[in-house]
Amino acid sequence: MTILKTYFIFLLAAILLLAGCSERSKLPDMRETYSYKDTKPFGGYVAHSLVKELYPQKILNINKKSFSDFRAQTYIDSFSLYVSISKRFYCSKADAESLIEFVNEGNTVFISAGIIDSILLDKVYCEQANTDWVNRMIEQRYSPGSLSANDSFKYFYHPFINHFSVVDSVSGKELGWNEAGKPNLVVLFVGRGRLYLQCDPRAYSNYFLLTDNNSNYLAQTLQYLSGNPGNLFWDDHYNRKNYREDGGGNSALAILFKHPELTMAFWILIIMALLFILFNGKRKQRIIPIIKPVENTSVAFTQAIAGLYMAEKNNKTIADKMITYFNEHIRNRYFLNVHSAGKDFAQTLSKKAGLSFESVQALYNTIGQVQLSEEVSDFELLSLNEQIQQFYKNRN
Structure with a gap:
């Protein structure tokens, strides 16, 4: 009852704590979704709307498929612009090859992502600096950040530190930089088209x-793109994918390790499991009391009964009991009928017991004499007992 009461108190305290937390004003959702419908701080609603305003005569088509599926299922009859923000x-190898082929045919692709898959970057001879560990260290620190293209643009949040460490000097050109002067917006000329990458x-x-006039940053970016594309496409696939789709990188652990929070939780779980095994390897249980084995009281019982008979000095009764127990032993061990205890019986028993015929015959002669006597002396009782004990001692 006490344990139940304790659980009830803890449950009530937890409910009150949750109720108190619910009264607090909710903080804004700072997840980076970049969805074209998302109006949260890091959604893509404003960017999507500005692109639509820039091309009022065009339909901005939403693509929810991987790029290779998009190419296979979409008929494109004129120059197109494809925008992806995530x-x-x-991407998979097939997606990267399809995207490069799409650009090579004269189309324009604009990709903005904090991490751009190396499968795609390798095909255009670019490399992105590994700043993921720095982002994790400063993810709770807010400070003024700035970007520059033709003009400088500022905001107050995590600083812009992502950049490209290698850009193909033959087919590439830097268009924008972060506050450290590192390139974060480049264009790559692939065949008849252009591939814009922003990190x-x-x-x-x-x-x-x-924030302020920062919408001009998007306007300046779009100025680099084609002025009048025949088709417009807005990607709504890669902003919802956090793992590769090439079969080798979409295992359960590969997906888990793509998320820093899940990775940390996974290692904490492993460490806690190891600590539990280390400190709780021995099973906890009540001390088992030592139970003494049941004593064999048959000897004590026999001694007690014998004492009673000896107290009465009834040697005849004792001798009869000894003969009865002995015959029962012969019957159970050697399967012989003791009621026909003649010469043949003594001969058979001596062979089965491994004793001489004379000793067996002498024993049964003594047994016969005791059975015929109305009274048994102490000497006769001791003689019978000694012969029976010798039989037990020397038999097979």
Whole structure:
């Protein structure tokens, strides 16, 4: 009852704590989704709307498929512009090849992502600096950040530190830089088309574009793109994918390790499991009391009964009991009928017991004499007992 009461108190305290937390004002959702419908600080609603305003005569088509599926299922009869904004841009080898082929045919692709898959970057001879560990260290520190293209643009949040460490000097050109002067917006000329890569997608978030005149950053970016594309496509696939789709990188652990929070939780779980095994390897249980084995009281019982008979000095009764127990032993061990205890019986028993015929015959002669006597002396009782004990001692 006491344990139940304790649990009830803890449950009540937890409910009151949750109720108190619910009264607090909710903080804004700072997840980076870049969805074209998301109006949260790091959604893509504003960027999507500005692109539609820039091309009022065009339909901005939403693509929810991987790029290879998009190419296979979409008929394109004129020059097109494809825009993708996501926190991470992970693609399969087939997607990367299809995208490069799409650009090579004369189309324009614009990709903005904090992490751009190396499968795609390798095909255009570019490399992105590994700043993921720095982002994790400063993810709780807010400070003024700035970008520059033709003009400089500022906001107050995590600083812009992503950049490209290698850009193909033959087919590539730097167009924008972060506050450290490192390139974060480049264009690559592939065949008859252009591939624009930008590695700080927060610059196209609702929060950034609605700060001061930062919407001009998107306008300047779009000025680099084609002035009058025949088709417009807005990607709504890669902003919802955090792992590759090439079969080798979509295992359960591969997906888990793509998320820093899940990775940390996984290792904490492993460490806790090891500690539990280390400190709780021995099973906890009540001390088992030592139970003494049941004593064999048959000897004590026999001694007690014998004492009673000896107290009465009834040697005849004792001798009869000894003979009865002995015959029962012969019957159970050697399967012989003791009621026909003649010469043949003695001969058979001597062979089975491994004793001489004379000793067996002498024993049964003594047994016969005792059975015929009305009284048994102490000497006769001791003689019978000694012969029976010798039989037990020397038999097979």
